[in-house]
Amino acid sequence: MENKNIEIIVIEDEEDILELVEYHLSKAGYDVTGFLSTENVEQFLEEENPSLMIVDRNLPVTEGSEFVSQMREIGYEIPVIFLTARDKESDLEEGFNSGGDDYMTKPFSAKELLLRIEAILKRSGVKSSDKIKYKDLTLDIQKRELSIEKRQIELTNLEFKLLHTFVKNAHQALDRDFLRDEVWGDDSVNFHDKTINVAMNRLKKKIDPSGGKEYFAPVWGVGYKLV
Known part of the structure; x- marks a missing residue:
């Protein structure tokens, strides 16, 4: 499958949503690693080389956009899609300003999420057209x-x-x-x-x-x- 060996991190504190996202990404052929909080994610990034992160905003310990902002300051350029219930214009602005590459609100369409993932992976050169x-x-x-x-x-x-x-x-x-x-x-x-x-x-x-x-x-x- 063409998505084989493309690894995606999902950070989502609601287990049922995390499992749902993991299911759809795995079905599409991606390697998926899920986290219920931002804890241990930085260590994972140091040891692995994932191609994309899907991040909720409402996370325990460190809020999602704050975490992404911290990762950007350290120097990580990994593409990020926010997948969150926060749907105000100011939330959207915060998400992009913190270093997000895309922003989706819940409830979400699995098909739309997969299309957005593919678009970002192509832009970042992970998935090539030709x-x-x-x-x-x-x-x-x-x-x-x-x-x-x-x-x-x-x-x-x-x-x-x-x-x-x-x-x-x-x-x-x-x-x-x-x-x-x-x-x-x-x-x-x-x-x-x-x-x-x-x-x-x-x-x-x-x-x-x-x-x-x-x-x-x-x-x-x-x-x-x-x-």
């Missing part, structure tokens, strides 16, 4: 081709996969273990500490031979991020 654009880079996922300002750049399959991984996780620091698993996968048996450095240097020379664009930034003690 092409993903980032700054002046255009990746054709079907053909596995890269063009920069309409000029095609020859990449190996591994280099394309490496760049695609960074584009899907733009602005996030990606550590070596994550890159190894995502890009090299089963071929990581002969993987060495310098393998990523060599691959990154080759990729950078191909997409930015003059070094003037600086697509990537090293993150000390972690790895790299696409800026």
Whole structure:
């Protein structure tokens, strides 16, 4: 199923609604992790790499929009859909101002929620139509081709996969273990500490031979991020 391996977090304090949302998302093929409060969510974000969060506003301990605002301040760019009973215009404004990408009110249509999820995942590059654009880079996922300002750049399959991984996780620091698993996968048996450095240097020379664009930034003690 095309949604396989796309992980979504749902934070909802009413168990029946949480189970309902989990059911519809799982049925659509997504990997779903549910939380009844914001407790432990930050730790989960540190350890996993979910593609989307669905967040209620009326949550115990930390109110939903406050939590999203805190996550944005830390630097998490994960897309957020608020799913809440708060339906005033001021509530909507608070939701978007705190860092929400979309806002749905209860009662809700499961079909509409799935359509909104799909739209956001496509915009964020997690689900591609055929092409993903980032700054002046255009990746054709079907053909596995890269063009920069309409000029095609020859990449190996591994280099394309490496760049695609960074584009899907733009602005996030990606550590070596994550890159190894995502890009090299089963071929990581002969993987060495310098393998990523060599691959990154080759990729950078191909997409930015003059070094003037600086697509990537090293993150000390972690790895790299696409800026």
